[in-house]
Amino acid sequence: MKIRDTLSDAAAMVDSVIDGTRGVLYPARMPQFHRLPPPDAAAELVGWFWIPEWDIEPGRTSRQHIVAFPALNLVVERRGVELVGAATAATYRDLTGRGWAVGAMLRPAAVAALTDDPAALLDTSTKFDAPELHGAVTRAMRAGGDHRHADAVRALTAWLVGRVGEIGPVARQANEMSTILMGDDSVTRAEDVAARLSMSLRTLQRLAHRHVGLAPSAMIRRRRLQEAAQRIREHPGADLAAIAAELGYADHAHLTNDFRVVLGITPRSYRSARE
CATH class of the missing domain: 1.10.10.60 (Homeodomain-like)
Incomplete structure (x- = not known):
């Protein structure tokens, strides 16, 4: 079974286990937002993938308030890749213009392959040098179509599995x-x-x-x-x-x-x- 088919079949399952708005303080203000379950290959590495897309009118800002899960996130956006540390307080982000992000909420087993000191990233983030990952996810999102999310998740999964290797x-x-x-x-x-x-x-x-x-x-x-x-x-x-x-x-x-x-x-x- 292809990964896109697995994601399609499992989307309803993640909704029944994880509320798509859990941790979002004001869901009515959210742009288009998706949480997708990980394919089997990433089940030990990722809690779920999250993909927001937004198109804000010129001159306007959409502020998103989050009580984040206590986990690190690997995030791919147009501007690059970031490793985002766990947060100790509520956070917010101001969205403007048009954009997207593809994030992986990491399970603890994936963290050691990405940083030696996750505590140093509390309430902050760092740029992550992964040009191949950025290129693959960006191509998937720019291609558009109904399968862009599944294709982006497939690209992130393949990169992460290769990076982490065997789970001990x-x-x-x-x-x-x-x-x-x-x-x-x-x-x-x-x-x-x-x-x-x-x-x-x-x-x-x-x-x-x-x-x-x-x-x-x-x-x-x-x-x-x-x-x-x-x-x-x-x-x-x-x-x-x-x-x-x-x-x-x-x-x-x-x-x-x-x-x-x-x-x-x-x-x-x-x-x-x-x-």
Whole structure:
């Protein structure tokens, strides 16, 4: 089966597992945006591929606010390739003119092949020298047509698989760590993850630092904050104290503090401005 067919068949599956707007604070303001599942060859390397395309009227700007997943992203745009580090706060980007991006949200197993120190990239990015990758993805996107996204993902997948090579046991363990931290709502402490992986808390912390750049506790906080924002957005009449309790916060005040620290606003303010 060709990769484009695999992506077409799997698109609905990723929507059922990952909300396409998870981490996006104001989805109604987003340009055309797609999240595509990785083909089998990249399943251990990429959580999903994301492709925004925009065409903003001259003189106007579209500001996109994101509470990013705690992961690195490899991003190809017209201007080049960037490796974007994990973020510790909400981020935004102002879109103007016409453009596109093809990004891969990297799983921890892919990170070591791209940087020796992911923590050094927290809240920043660096240009990545990959002219062959840039050329292949750019050709796919410029070609247009219904298969441009699948072709761009195929190009990025082929490059990344070749770059990373064989996946070792430590890298797979890092993937498992991330899956638990970001996918299991019952996990509220880093110690819980260490116990599941049969390792010490210090070993878990080193694993997260080497493959993500963030502490395990920070990854848990990001997951809960994303979930809280999504629930507030989708259920504006819901009781904030109940949301805080359901997500494992000690109380409403702790949820409010997380919002203030990461987003710069309170949950009530976000509920009022969610559109």
